[in-house]
Amino acid sequence: MKVLVSVKRVVDYNVRIQVKGDGSGVNLDGVKMSMNPFDEIAMEEAVRLKEAGTAEEVIAVTIGGDKAEEQLRSALAFGADRAIHVKVNEEVSPLTAARILKAVFEKEQPGLFLMGKQAIDDDNNQTGQMTSALLGIPQATFAGELKIDGNKATVVREVDAGLETIEVDLPAVVTADLRLNEPRYLKLPDIMKAKRKPVETVSMADLGVEAAPGLTVTKTSPPPARAAGIKVKTVDELVAALKDKGLV
Amino acid sequence: MARDIQGWGLAWLNRFAGSAVVQRMKLNKPAEKALYQASKTGFKTAGAANRAFKSVQKLVKPARLDKARPRDLFDLTPTDEQAMIQDTMQRFAEERLRPAAYDADNACEAPAALLHEANELGLAMMAVPEEMGGAATEYSAVSGVLQAAALAQGDMGLALACLAPVSVANALSRWGTAEQQSAYLASFLDEKPPAAALAVTEPGALFDPFVLSTTATASDDGFVLNGVKSLVPLAASAELFLVAAKTDKGPALFILESSTQGVSIEAEPAMGLRAASLGRLLLKDVKVPAAAILGGKDSFDYAEMIALSRLGLCALAVGLAQAVLDYVIPYANERKAFGEPISHRQAVAFMIANIGIEQESMRLLTLRAASRADQGKSFIREAALARRLCADKGMAIGNDGVQVLGGHGFVKEHPVERWYRDLRAVGVIEGSMLL
Numbered sequence: 001m002k003v004l005v006s007v008k009r010v011v012d013y014n015v016r017i018q019v020k021g022d023g024s025g026v027n028l029d030g031v032k033m034s035m036n037p038f039d040e041i042a043m044e045e046a047v048r049l050k051e052a053g054t055a056e057e058v059i060a061v062t063i064g065g066d067k068a069e070e071q072l073r074s075a076l077a078f079g080a081d082r083a084i085h086v087k088v089n090e091e092v093s094p095l096t097a098a099r100i101l102k103a104v105f106e107k108e109q110p111g112l113f114l115m116g117k118q119a120i121d122d123d124n125n126q127t128g129q130m131t132s133a134l135l136g137i138p139q140a141t142f143a144g145e146l147k148i149d150g151n152k153a154t155v156v157r158e159v160d161a162g163l164e165t166i167e168v169d170l171p172a173v174v175t176a177d178l179r180l181n182e183p184r185y186l187k188l189p190d191i192m193k194a195k196r197k198p199v200e201t202v203s204m205a206d207l208g209v210e211a212a213p214g215l216t217v218t219k220t221s222p223p224p225a226r227a228a229g230i231k232v233k234t235v236d237e238l239v240a241a242l243k244d245k246g247l248v
Numbered sequence: 249m250a251r252d253i254q255g256w257g258l259a260w261l262n263r264f265a266g267s268a269v270v271q272r273m274k275l276n277k278p279a280e281k282a283l284y285q286a287s288k289t290g291f292k293t294a295g296a297a298n299r300a301f302k303s304v305q306k307l308v309k310p311a312r313l314d315k316a317r318p319r320d321l322f323d324l325t326p327t328d329e330q331a332m333i334q335d336t337m338q339r340f341a342e343e344r345l346r347p348a349a350y351d352a353d354n355a356c357e358a359p360a361a362l363l364h365e366a367n368e369l370g371l372a373m374m375a376v377p378e379e380m381g382g383a384a385t386e387y388s389a390v391s392g393v394l395q396a397a398a399l400a401q402g403d404m405g406l407a408l409a410c411l412a413p414v415s416v417a418n419a420l421s422r423w424g425t426a427e428q429q430s431a432y433l434a435s436f437l438d439e440k441p442p443a444a445a446l447a448v449t450e451p452g453a454l455f456d457p458f459v460l461s462t463t464a465t466a467s468d469d470g471f472v473l474n475g476v477k478s479l480v481p482l483a484a485s486a487e488l489f490l491v492a493a494k495t496d497k498g499p500a501l502f503i504l505e506s507s508t509q510g511v512s513i514e515a516e517p518a519m520g521l522r523a524a525s526l527g528r529l530l531l532k533d534v535k536v537p538a539a540a541i542l543g544g545k546d547s548f549d550y551a552e553m554i555a556l557s558r559l560g561l562c563a564l565a566v567g568l569a570q571a572v573l574d575y576v577i578p579y580a581n582e583r584k585a586f587g588e589p590i591s592h593r594q595a596v597a598f599m600i601a602n603i604g605i606e607q608e609s610m611r612l613l614t615l616r617a618a619s620r621a622d623q624g625k626s627f628i629r630e631a632a633l634a635r636r637l638c639a640d641k642g643m644a645i646g647n648d649g650v651q652v653l654g655g656h657g658f659v660k661e662h663p664v665e666r667w668y669r670d671l672r673a674v675g676v677i678e679g680s681m682l683l
Contacts (some may be wrong), residue, residue: 034335070331187369188370188373188374189374189383190370191329192374195328195329
């Protein structure tokens with residue numbers, strides 16, 4: 001079975017995000033970029049499937065500018081066999097991404113499409129669902145556990161009410177949640193090997209994909225600063241304060 | 249020039265105010281006032297008559313100079329691989345080394361499982377050439393600096409414990425003869441590679457690595473080693489040592505297996521770097537074969553070895569200094585005194601700014617020396633400069649780290665007291681670490 005994994009280049013989760021002064025977006029100058037953590041989890045799961053003998057080939061795909069190749073190299077160091085770089089310099093909306101991923105899926109015909117449940121930059125949580133809908137194949141989102149058995153996958157989903165176990169036919173789109181696994185540390189020799197693995201570069205035109213009419217960002221602003229709290233000495237005081245604010 | 253004009257103007261006003269005509273015509277009050285005003289505000293005069301500026305040449309776009317041609321001499325941008333390696337190491341340091349550091353410091357020992365995990369990252373593999381089955385395609389001192397600094401950001405003692413065997417592998421890879429490499433270097437590819445360490449420092453006063461008191465006397469079938477080595481990392485567990493000793497042809501390194509007769513180990517718990525299990529290596533009439541001299545007769549350069557080992561220590565100090573900086577900034581912003589964060593006090597803010605400046609200068613000097621080493625240029629002087637700076641400023645940064653935290657810095661609740669002790673080692677230790 002072939003496993004396709006999509007990865008996205010995002011601002012590193014440790015970076016304190018700063019909004020540009022003119023509100024046109026987030027400041028990316030000199031900011032550390034990494035692979036989306038949920039995509040790392042998806043990648044790890046794919047590599048584990050390969051190590052367990054369930055998967056024969058792991059292919060990583062990313063959509064982004066020239067620099068996104070760094071994240072593909074990380075994916076290759078994780079253990080992907082080859083990578084596909086869909087070069088797009090503009091901002092990509094979830095629907096455009098889904099269209100691109102659909103085209104890549106149709107070209108590669110994998111048995112399983114793994115990706116992160118959402119990217120930590122836009123937090124859209126749409127691409128996986130849209131891709132599966134466009135492809136007309138099952139989806140299993142927020143996966144906390146994944147078992148492959150022949151042509152079926154059993155996925156334990158982390159939903160608001162608790163855990164939901166579902167069975168889907170393969171091929172399917174599975175999106176990884178936080179507790180699916182703990183990604184490994186990249187091994188130094190694997191990092192060195194990654195640069196010799198093949199990366200295929202394609203454009204949207206090569207894939208015959210058109211960008212979906214996008215959203216326009218009108219303004220980006222930092223979250224409002226939290227006002228300082230107050231200390232109360234007794235429960236009565238607390239109740240009085242809450243009543244005063246009309247909260248109880 | 250401005251003063252000249254003003255002086256000239258004032259002199260003229262002075263003469264004018266004091267002149268007989270002005271006195272006689274009762275003009276001296278306003279004239280004196282003019283003098284007062286002029287000396288207060290500076291002499292004012294109309295702008296100089298200027299030439300007519302004409303555009304001689306019509307430009308379509310502004311003429312700008314190109315950036316100076318980049319030269320490879322001092323480009324410190326890490327390669328993609330170096331950046332990824334640094335990233336992985338930093339993550340490992342933060343998630344694995346840092347939480348284990350407190351206990352390892354107390355126990356004077358790095359947990360075996362942790363060292364195993366570090367080895368799993370392939371640290372030693374990176375010292376073994378590809379043709380031997382390792383992963384190294386090139387030797388790079390800069391990569392070594394980045395790796396060591398990244399690990400030390402987690403903890404310096406544990407970083408040294410992880411890197412001590414790698415240092416021996418590096419030395420074998422760089423200078424070892426074919427026989428030495430096949431006998432010893434290959435063992436670093438094992439799942440459980442040997443614990444190993446470099447032993448250069450000696451306990452005497454004013455230790456100079458070029459004036460060794462450990463001796464290697466030529467005998468019929470090899471050498472006889474005698475002397476004491478101190479502050480040797482992993483001393484008790486190491487199976488393999490590289491020992492610096494004086495021969496009649498100058499200082500050299502000798503490959504020494506720990507089970508050789510005449511070798512004994514003493515624990516030497518120290519102020520800092522405790523997780524590296526420092527110990528003393530006592531050599532009494534230790535017989536080693538003639539083939540034990542690293543690099544055979546010629547291919548070994550002792551001065552270069554010392555320089556690379558100093559750079560290794562510098563790299564550790566750079567990493568740990570970064571850890572101090574990253575720790576004190578949020579602390580100073582969150583800790584409140586007199587109703588506001590202590591970072592609002594200049595005494596604190598300036599201290600932190602200085603840590604930043606000093607740490608960056610340590611990094612740059614260290615990387616510059618390493619980058620010269622990679623280019624095949626002489627780097628002994630640069631490594632010595634880096635060492636001096638890292639020893640002085642490393643200690644200062646350790647001290648300032650404690651100071652910013654005040655009473656909190658003194659107690660073991662925070663790691664800065666350990667870092668203070670660890671950073672103290674840079675000025676004391678020689679050759680326990682090699683890039």
